[in-house]
Amino acid sequence: MLFDLPNQPTLYAALLARDERYDGHAFVCVSSTGVFCRLTCPARKPKAENCTFYATVGECIEAGFRACKRCHPLQAAAMFDPTIGALLHALHERPDRRWSEQHVEQLGYDLSTVRRSFKRQFGMTFLEMARHRRIREGFETLAVGGKVITAQLEASFESASAFRAAFAAAANFFARRWQRACRPPPWRP
Numbered sequence: 001m002l003f004d005l006p007n008q009p010t011l012y013a014a015l016l017a018r019d020e021r022y023d024g025h026a027f028v029c030v031s032s033t034g035v036f037c038r039l040t041c042p043a044r045k046p047k048a049e050n051c052t053f054y055a056t057v058g059e060c061i062e063a064g065f066r067a068c069k070r071c072h073p074l075q076a077a078a079m080f081d082p083t084i085g086a087l088l089h090a091l092h093e094r095p096d097r098r099w100s101e102q103h104v105e106q107l108g109y110d111l112s113t114v115r116r117s118f119k120r121q122f123g124m125t126f127l128e129m130a131r132h133r134r135i136r137e138g139f140e141t142l143a144v145g146g147k148v149i150t151a152q153l154e155a156s157f158e159s160a161s162a163f164r165a166a167f168a169a170a171a172n173f174f175a176r177r178w179q180r181a182c183r184p185p186p187w188r189p
């Protein structure tokens with residue numbers, strides 16, 4: 001589903017107005033909190049300079065943002081599609097797991113259906129989403145001062161070198177997030 005985002009002032013006005021017409025079509029990433037929201041989020045509105053807008057949940061997650069716990073930007077899709085709902089719930093229960101195709105199959109889902117549904121709804125596959133989530137969790141354990149070994153265990157990496165590789169990738173996300181914040185927003189012309 002392609003939707004050309006309007007410019008930043010229009011989207012920011014829609015955010016202030018909690019305009020429902022953008023629900024599912026535009027999301028706001030807030031650099032001061034690290035969270036992404038629906039434009040209709042009931043939380044206090046962030047300053048314009050802290051907002052970056054994207055058309056898909058996948059882009060927000062890839063940029064290193066986590067879903068808001070107040071407006072639940074993934075929930076509309078979860079309600080619309082029970083398979084998505086069940087897998088998001090499973091991921092929520094086990095964010096530390098190295099999710100693989102086998103896990104998805106063990107839960108009784110058809111891989112290609114799951115891949116299609118997630119791509120359509122979020123612009124990202126379930127396994128990509130799970131990987132981003134796991135790396136972020138590991139990174140955040142470190143950020144709050146956890147010992148490296150704790151973070152390593154919590155994130156269930158199979159080895160220290162795998163952990164270091166993932167950590168480097170996470171550092172990369174955050175670096176990208178800063179770069180993106182400094183760049184003009186990614187509207188399609």
Ligand SMILES: [Zn+2]
Nearest residue numbers: 037041068071
């Ligand atoms: Zn929110």
